[in-house]
Structure formats: structure tokens, C-alpha cells
Amino acid sequence: MGDVAIRAENLSKRYNIAKLKKRHTTLSEQLAETLKSVLHQNGRSGKSSETFMALNDVSFEIGQGEVVGIIGQNGAGKSTLLKILSRITEPTRGRAEVYGRVGSLLEVGTGFHPELTGRENIYLNGAIIGMKKEQISSRFDEIVEFAEIGKFLDVPVKRYSSGMYVRLGFAVAAHLEPEILLVDEVLAVGDAAFQKKCLDKIRNAAKNGQTVLFISHNMIAVNSLCQRVIWVKSGEIVEDGSSADVVRRYLTKSVQDRDLSEEVWDSAAEAPGNDMVRLRRVIVKHQDGRLFDPLSDPLTMQTPFRVEVEYWNLVPAAQLHITLHLYNAEQIIAFTTGNINTTAMPSGLLRSVCHFPGDLLNSGSHRFVVMVVKDTNCVIYSHESRVAFDILDVRERHGSWYGKEPGVVQPVLEWTTEYLGEDGARGQF
Numbered sequence: 207m208g209d210v211a212i213r214a215e216n217l218s219k220r221y222n223i224a225k226l227k228k229r230h231t232t233l234s235e236q237l238a239e240t241l242k243s244v245l246h247q248n249g250r251s252g253k254s255s256e257t258f259m260a261l262n263d264v265s266f267e268i269g270q271g272e273v274v275g276i277i278g279q280n281g282a283g284k285s286t287l288l289k290i291l292s293r294i295t296e297p298t299r300g301r302a303e304v305y306g307r308v309g310s311l312l313e314v315g316t317g318f319h320p321e322l323t324g325r326e327n328i329y330l331n332g333a334i335i336g337m338k339k340e341q342i343s344s345r346f347d348e349i350v351e352f353a354e355i356g357k358f359l360d361v362p363v364k365r366y367s368s369g370m371y372v373r374l375g376f377a378v379a380a381h382l383e384p385e386i387l388l389v390d391e392v393l394a395v396g397d398a399a400f401q402k403k404c405l406d407k408i409r410n411a412a413k414n415g416q417t418v419l420f421i422s423h424n425m426i427a428v429n430s431l432c433q434r435v436i437w438v439k440s441g442e443i444v445e446d447g448s449s450a451d452v453v454r455r456y457l458t459k460s461v462q463d464r465d466l467s468e469e470v471w472d473s474a475a476e477a478p479g480n481d482m483v484r485l486r487r488v489i490v491k492h493q494d495g496r497l498f499d500p501l502s503d504p505l506t507m508q509t510p511f512r513v514e515v516e517y518w519n520l521v522p523a524a525q526l527h528i529t530l531h532l533y534n535a536e537q538i539i540a541f542t543t544g545n546i547n548t549t550a551m552p553s554g555l556l557r558s559v560c561h562f563p564g565d566l567l568n569s570g571s572h573r574f575v576v577m578v579v580k581d582t583n584c585v586i587y588s589h590e591s592r593v594a595f596d597i598l599d600v601r602e603r604h605g606s607w608y609g610k611e612p613g614v615v616q617p618v619l620e621w622t623t624e625y626l627g628e629d630g631a632r633g634q635f
Contacts (some may be wrong), residue, residue: 209305211417212268212291216300219261219286219441232611260286262441263300272304273418275410275432276426277447277456283423283441287615288388291419306417307336309384320364324355324374327363331378345381352403353377366620373400380407386417405431419500425453425537457535457571467497469592475519479587483526483578486516486555488591493561498595506598507616508564515576516557523550524580528558531575532567539615540567565618569599 261283276284284453289295290302292310318327332342350356353373355366363371367395379387389408404551408431412418428435428449435452437444452609468489471477477484492498493510505511515528529544545558550591578587 209270210267211270211272211305211579212266212419214264214266214287214291214300214301214551216288217261217264217287217297218299219283219290219295220298221258221260222256238431243343244490249266259441261290261297264438264441264443265300265435266443266446268417268419270417271412271415272434273412273420273432275435275453276421276438277423277435277453278438278444279430282438284438286441287438288390288419288421292388304386306385307383308386308388309379309382312386318363318371318375318574319571321362323362324353324359324366327374328378332382337382342382345383349374349377349381352381352407354400369400376404376407380404380411381535384416386419387411390421414488425457429453429536432441432450454535457537467593472521476590477518479517479578482519482521482524482580482586484518484520485576485578485587485589485629486518487514488516488574488576488589488593489514490593490595493633500539504598505595507567507569509597510564511562513560513562513574514557515559516555517549517578518555519553525582526547526551526556526586527579527582529577529579529585530560531577533573533575534568535571538614540572544577544579548582566615567597569597571596 220469264283264287276287278284286295288310290297291304292308294310296335319330321486322330328346329339329342333339334551350359353370353376355370355374357547358366358370363374365375376389379389385410405427408418408420411430418431420428420431432449434447435449436446437452437456445455468487470487471485474484474486479485490498491512491514492503492505493512495512496503498505498511513530515530517526517528519526523546527545528549529542531542532540534540543560545560571594574591576589576591577585580586
């Protein structure tokens with residue numbers, strides 16, 4: 207590691223959460239409690255407080271020019287960490303040392319004055335991070351072109367959409383030559399084309415020797431951009447290491463923490479869905495209908511299996527079918543499959559079953575997104591299922607073996623080798 211760009215030593219951040227002791231439903235109750243408060247509590251409110259540790263004793267160093275991903279579930283403390291590094295909030299204890307000019311994109315509109323125009327906010331943000339007007343002007347056209355807000359440049363940003371906020375915010379943060387760039391998950395607000403442009407900009411920043419801290423739930427982007435990943439959980443660092451290793455363990459643990467067997471809802475009123483369809487059950491079974499046990503009877507790469515989706519059709523004569531999007535642990539979509547239906551379906555409980563052959567999927571964890579489609583092309587409901595399953599690789603091998611083969615699928619395909627001969631003679635092996 208070269209010179210240090212960021213050093214955190216025992217960083218902790220505690221928040222006090224106010225909690226009402228009692229909720230009053232009538233004016234007379236409220237007046238009575240207020241009088242008691244004046245007489246007996248010297249005017250103190252009827253609230254108690256609890257403490258919440260958003261960060262707890264976090265320490266790490268990041269070298270100049272490193273691109274580091276920060277991953278973890280919502281509420282893990284990732285954004286709090288970046289706010290401390292950005293000097294937006296102070297730690298309860300510990301210290302953070304940041305060496306260099308910081309550009310931050312932490313949440314939509316951070317650092318923007320709503321009454322000022324886009325043009326004025328560009329200069330304001332540049333001045334905040336210590337740039338001279340001439341330096342900002344030299345990058346001004348590039349910022350406006352990147353943000354794609356040219357005709358709205360002189361409109362107050364309070365009238366911007368969330369997407370316009372993000373585009374301008376990222377353009378300012380990335381183009382005003384920060385030595386350290388802090389990026390939170392706000393890129394999820396932009397469209398796919400803009401996200402790609404932002405990721406390319408981050409790659410270029412890394413190539414130019416800038417230090418980047420990147421928070422995202424998109425593990426593909428994290429793996430692509432970052433050489434190193436810090437995994438945060440409940441305000442503490444779980445693991446700090448190479449991106450491929452940490453992301454794989456994080457995704458595996460995330461899947462293991464979920465309900466792996468099935469999802470079932472007994473009542474249509476409480477089931478996920480809408481006024482056209484409600485899900486009843488999502489389950490993975492062996493091809494013969496047996497339930498699988500991850501310990502005693504697991505799925506292997508050679509095991510055929512089935513996915514059953516039960517659902518209530520609430521609209522008589524609707525043409526419905528189920529489509530599955532299958533993802534692996536790296537959040538890469540392996541393929542989609544659906545039972546295209548052009549037949550009118552009766553109202554009531556239906557079951558669709560998808561059959562997966564053996565020797566198709568690679569080993570690892572998998573999950574589904576279940577979509578209900580109407581009239582062959584209109585998605586009327588989409589459900590990210592909690593059902594997940596692991597496929598094991600138990601093949602016997604001969605010779606050298608260097609670990610898991612790459613690829614989302616591992617189909618067993620037929621091969622032949624034919625001898626053509628020097629004189630045109632032919633033969634088959």
C-alpha cells in the first residue's frame with residue numbers, strides 16, 4: 207500500500223432514539239399528562255430515549271489510488287461511515303483522518319441549495335471543496351454535458367426530478383477533480399445508460415490515481431470496480447479483503463440467512479399480489495415431488511428438480527402464465543423461462559410447475575424472481591422470492607482440478623472427435 211488517503215481509528219457513532227412512553231388518544235388525556243409533566247417532572251416530555259450504535263469501533267486504512275467497495279445490508283452503517291468521512295457528521299468517539307480534497311455523492315441533493323439554479327450550485331459545490339472559480343469554469347461545460355441538464359441549467363434545483371438531481375450531483379462530484387471520491391447507492395435512481403456512464407467515470411478516476419469509496423448493493427458493479435471490499439454488519443466490520451472473496455462470502459451468508467425451503471401464504475387477503483392475482487406458494491422440489499433437505503438430500507449439478515408456483519387468479523377468463531428469472535449468487539441472471547399461455551384461465555387457485563433437467567446449472571446459490579404475465583406480454587405482478595437453493599458439485603474427477611468452472615450454466619453437451627487423416631481417411635473416436 208502506498209501513502210494513506212483515509213485512516214479510521216475506532217470510529218463509533220451513537221444515536222439517541224426518542225420513544226413515546228404512552229400515546230394519548232383524547233385531548234383530555236393529553237392535557238392531564240401535560241399538567242402532570244409540569245407538576246412532577248419540571249416540564250420534561252413523556253419520552254424516553256434508547257441508544258443505537260450505527261458504527262461501533264471501526265478501524266481501517268485506505269491507500270491513495272485504491273478503489274474500495276463498502277457492502278452490507280440496509281442499516282449496516284455504510285452511509286453513516288461515509289458521512290463521517292465527508293465531515294457531514296461527527297463520530298461519537300474515535301477519529302477519521304482524510305488526506306486530500308473530497309468529492310461526495312451520498313444522497314440525492316446533498317450539498318445543493320434548493321433555491322439556487324443548477325449553474326449556481328455547480329459553482330457553490332466547487333467553492334465548498336476549495337476550488338477557484340477559474341478551475342470550476344474550465345470544467346463547467348463538461349459537467350453540464352455529462353449531467354444532460356443543459357436546458358434546465360438556470361432552473362432552481364428544487365424543481366428538478368430525482369434523476370436530474372442525481373445526474374447533476376454525480377457530474378459535480380466526479381468532475382471537480384476530487385482526490386477522494388465517496389459514492390453512495392444513489393446511482394440506483396438513474397437509468398441504466400446513466401449508471402453505465404457513471405461507472406465508466408469511476409473507472410477512469412481509479413486509473414488516474416484517485417481514491418474511491420463505493421457503496422452499492424449491485425455486487426456485479428462492486429466486483430467490476432473494486433479490488434478490495436469492506437463488509438459491514440450492525441455497525442462493525444465483518445471482513446476486509448479482496449472483492450471476489452468477500453462478495454462471494456457475503457452473498458452466500460445473505461442467502462443462508464433467508465428461508466430456503468418455501469414461501470407459503472394461507473390467505474389471499476394477506477398474500478403478495480394485487481387485485482388481479484395473489485401468490486399462494488413458491489417451492490423447490492426434487493423432480494419426483496420430494497422435498498429436498500440441504501443437509502441429507504441436497505440438490506447436485508446432476509439432480510433434476512422442479513419449481514412450483516401456486517397462485518390465485520382473481521379475474522375470470524384471464525390469460526395468465528408464470529415467468530421465472532433465475533439468478534446466481536453474484537446476482538447474474540442465468541436465464542428466464544415461462545409457460546406461454548393463450549388459454550383463458552378460470553378464477554381460483556392454479557399451480558404452474560417448471561421442470562429443470564440435471565447437468566444444467568453450475569454449482570452455487572440460486573434464487574428466483576417470479577413474474578405473473580397476462581396476455582403473453584404484460585407483467586401484472588413481480589415477486590422477488592425468498593426461496594433460494596444451493597446446487598452442489600459432487601462429480602468425481604480424474605487428473606488435475608483447479609476449482610469451480612466459470613460460467614452460469616454447466617450443461618453436459620455431446621462431443622465427438624473425428625480423425626480426418628493425412629490422406630483423407632476418416633475415423634471416429
